[in-house]
Amino acid sequence: MSIIQIDQLAKSYRVYQKKEGLREALRGLWHREYKEVDAVKKISLRVEPGEFVAFLGPNGAGKTTTLKLLSGVIYPTSGTATVMGYVPWERSLDYRRRFALVMGQKNQLWWDLPAQESFRLHQQIYKIEAAQFQKTLDELTSLLTVRELLGRPVRELSLGERMKMELIAALLHRPEVLFLDEPTIGLDVIAQHNIQQFLKFYQAERGITILLTSHYMKDIAALCQRVVVIAQGQIQYDGSLSGIVDSFSGDKIITLQLAVGQTDAGLERFGQLEKVAMPRVSFRCPRSEVSKSLAEILSNYQIDDIAVEDPPLEETIAKLFTHVSGDNVDSNAGSDAVASKP
Amino acid sequence: MSDSRSQNLSDGFKTRWMILRIALSERLAYRGDFVLGTLMRFLPIITQIFLWWAIFQSINPEDPNAGRLSGYSFQDMVAYYLLTMVGRAFSSMPGLSSSIATKIRDGEIKKFLVQPVDLITFLFWSRVAHKIAYYTISTLPFALVFFLCRSYFTLGWPDPWTMAAFVASLFLSFTLGFYLEACIGLVGFWMLEVSSLLFVYMLFQFFLSGHMFPLDILPEPFLSIVSFLPIKYLAYFPAAVFLGKVHGTQLAIDMGMLLAWTIFFFVMSQVIYRRGLKHYSGYGG
Numbered sequence: 001m002s003i004i005q006i007d008q009l010a011k012s013y014r015v016y017q018k019k020e021g022l023r024e025a026l027r028g029l030w031h032r033e034y035k036e037v038d039a040v041k042k043i044s045l046r047v048e049p050g051e052f053v054a055f056l057g058p059n060g061a062g063k064t065t066t067l068k069l070l071s072g073v074i075y076p077t078s079g080t081a082t083v084m085g086y087v088p089w090e091r092s093l094d095y096r097r098r099f100a101l102v103m104g105q106k107n108q109l110w111w112d113l114p115a116q117e118s119f120r121l122h123q124q125i126y127k128i129e130a131a132q133f134q135k136t137l138d139e140l141t142s143l144l145t146v147r148e149l150l151g152r153p154v155r156e157l158s159l160g161e162r163m164k165m166e167l168i169a170a171l172l173h174r175p176e177v178l179f180l181d182e183p184t185i186g187l188d189v190i191a192q193h194n195i196q197q198f199l200k201f202y203q204a205e206r207g208i209t210i211l212l213t214s215h216y217m218k219d220i221a222a223l224c225q226r227v228v229v230i231a232q233g234q235i236q237y238d239g240s241l242s243g244i245v246d247s248f249s250g251d252k253i254i255t256l257q258l259a260v261g262q263t264d265a266g267l268e269r270f271g272q273l274e275k276v277a278m279p280r281v282s283f284r285c286p287r288s289e290v291s292k293s294l295a296e297i298l299s300n301y302q303i304d305d306i307a308v309e310d311p312p313l314e315e316t317i318a319k320l321f322t323h324v325s326g327d328n329v330d331s332n333a334g335s336d337a338v339a340s341k342p
Numbered sequence: 343m344s345d346s347r348s349q350n351l352s353d354g355f356k357t358r359w360m361i362l363r364i365a366l367s368e369r370l371a372y373r374g375d376f377v378l379g380t381l382m383r384f385l386p387i388i389t390q391i392f393l394w395w396a397i398f399q400s401i402n403p404e405d406p407n408a409g410r411l412s413g414y415s416f417q418d419m420v421a422y423y424l425l426t427m428v429g430r431a432f433s434s435m436p437g438l439s440s441s442i443a444t445k446i447r448d449g450e451i452k453k454f455l456v457q458p459v460d461l462i463t464f465l466f467w468s469r470v471a472h473k474i475a476y477y478t479i480s481t482l483p484f485a486l487v488f489f490l491c492r493s494y495f496t497l498g499w500p501d502p503w504t505m506a507a508f509v510a511s512l513f514l515s516f517t518l519g520f521y522l523e524a525c526i527g528l529v530g531f532w533m534l535e536v537s538s539l540l541f542v543y544m545l546f547q548f549f550l551s552g553h554m555f556p557l558d559i560l561p562e563p564f565l566s567i568v569s570f571l572p573i574k575y576l577a578y579f580p581a582a583v584f585l586g587k588v589h590g591t592q593l594a595i596d597m598g599m600l601l602a603w604t605i606f607f608f609v610m611s612q613v614i615y616r617r618g619l620k621h622y623s624g625y626g627g
């Protein structure tokens with residue numbers, strides 16, 4: 001059975017429409033206009049135990065709303081979801097003791113106290129046995145190399161160290177499901193890498209189920225076998241990361257290292273030139289024509305080296321996002337155009 | 343089954359004890375600021391004594407000590423004021439409402455929805471810790487002030503029963519004050535900013551709790567109105583008990599009312615919290 005089951009889940013917010021100007025502000029005291037904003041539009045999803053799934057999408061796409069729904073912080077407008085058989089928004093204590101939510105932008109530890117103190121409170125509220133608590137704490141602190149920082153007030157820790165402590169706090173009760181909302185936001189490259197390495201190791205070791213949202217493609221590439229692209233409140237893609245490139249990018253990038261004395265003259269007919277730094281030339285070639293082009297190049301040019309690669313992932317994803325929102329804009333513009341015709 | 347129930351009970355106590363301990367050590371993280379802040383609260387005593395002296399001087403310029411204001415002599419007035427300070431040391435909740443509203447606005451409240459810990463229980467025991475830290479520091483200065491002002495207490499120490507009622511009224515006024523201000527803070531689920539609401543409440547509390555003057559000098563019908571309100575229990579009532587102004591049946595009735603108001607605001611806080619969460623979870627987050 002799937003550990004997370006989401007069926008036709010939808011959430012719309014009522015947002016107060018504040019208008020410009022004092023007059024409108026005064027009018028707003030009596031009469032308020034609200035607008036329904038659909039943050040999540042009837043999504044359905046299954047996640048199996050032990051999966052590491054990434055939610056990918058532009059800002060405001062509905063990623064965080066979905067995580068909030070699954071952690072029971074908000075009620076859905078319609079639809080159902082269960083996590084380990086629990087309905088999240090019933091917020092049963094049993095459920096709360098079996099999952100954890102970490103938000104990269106929110107601090108859950110006691111600011112003025114050493115992290116150790118927050119951990120002790122967690123031990124108590126999550127009813128963690130003393131021996132198990134000590135064992136888990138030892139493991140986590142040595143994996144994340146923060147043991148000597150346990151006694152230092154949280155406010156004196158760097159952002160990266162604090163994030164590690166947040167993760168420890170979230171994992172002390174050995175949750176079976178972990179929701180991570182932008183866990184590496186604002187961290188430097190090294191700290192990001194450390195957190196990734198830790199999550200990767202921990203997830204493989206424990207086989208827990210993790211749902212992660214992140215803007216950093218590196219996080220996702222390093223960690224997740226499965227990527228769910230959400231945009232405009234809907235699931236646009238669900239599959240492997242490399243699959244995104246296959247489905248949404250029709251091009252390959254061919255890079256040639258020309259032999260001494262060769263020029264790049266005529267290469268532009270195989271595709272759009274991307275970068276020329278003699279003797280290296282890169283160009284973009286439609287996927288279907290790669291083999292034909294290569295054959296022709298090899299017979300006409302002297303080549304030292306060849307590489308055929310996918311275009312950068314970021315580029316494909318950016319294209320996917322703009323493609324989705326572009327559709328919407330187009331349809332609106334279309335109807336406007338019709339309406340304004342004389 | 344009774345085993346698991348006692349297990350739950352002891353777990354509950356342990357959790358509260360842990361919250362208390364941690365909140366206490368958090369308080370001590372800023373001990374310098376805290377000590378200074380606590381001691382500064384004794385300064386108004388001097389201005390209050392001068393103020394009442396000036397008032398009694400205008401009543402009886404020849405001999406201010408002989409003047410009477412609704413039955414209060416100058417000594418009684420100072421003794422009353424000192425006792426309301428003790429009462430307020432229990433019932434005042436600086437920063438409680440605004441911190442609840444801030445938690446709601448900044449989303450920190452999510453922590454209490456995701457983790458298996460109740461917000462109000464958590465706040466209550468943190469507040470107990472704040473108070474314990476406060477008394478630890480202020481007991482000595484309080485004792486000193488009472489010693490220096492011992493001549494104002496013309497009636498001497500009250501009898502043990504009155505003393506017991508006084509102590510009970512202090513603890514109940516703490517609980518009442520906590521749940522009352524928690525209710526105000528929880529309104530933050532609907533209004534993002536509760537500071538103006540809190541300001542209105544503080545204004546009423548300042549005059550009608552007996553903090554500024556003994557409520558029984560008020561003329562009718564104000565006296566009757568005020569005596570039906572819960573806020574008189576926050577300052578006036580404990581002082582009045584100590585001074586022997588409330589006794590016998592009236593004392594029993596008032597203690598009962600204090601208990602009833604405390605339960606009322608406890609229940610209210612639970613109801614507002616539940617409904618607030620519904621509202622928050624339904625619309626916001």
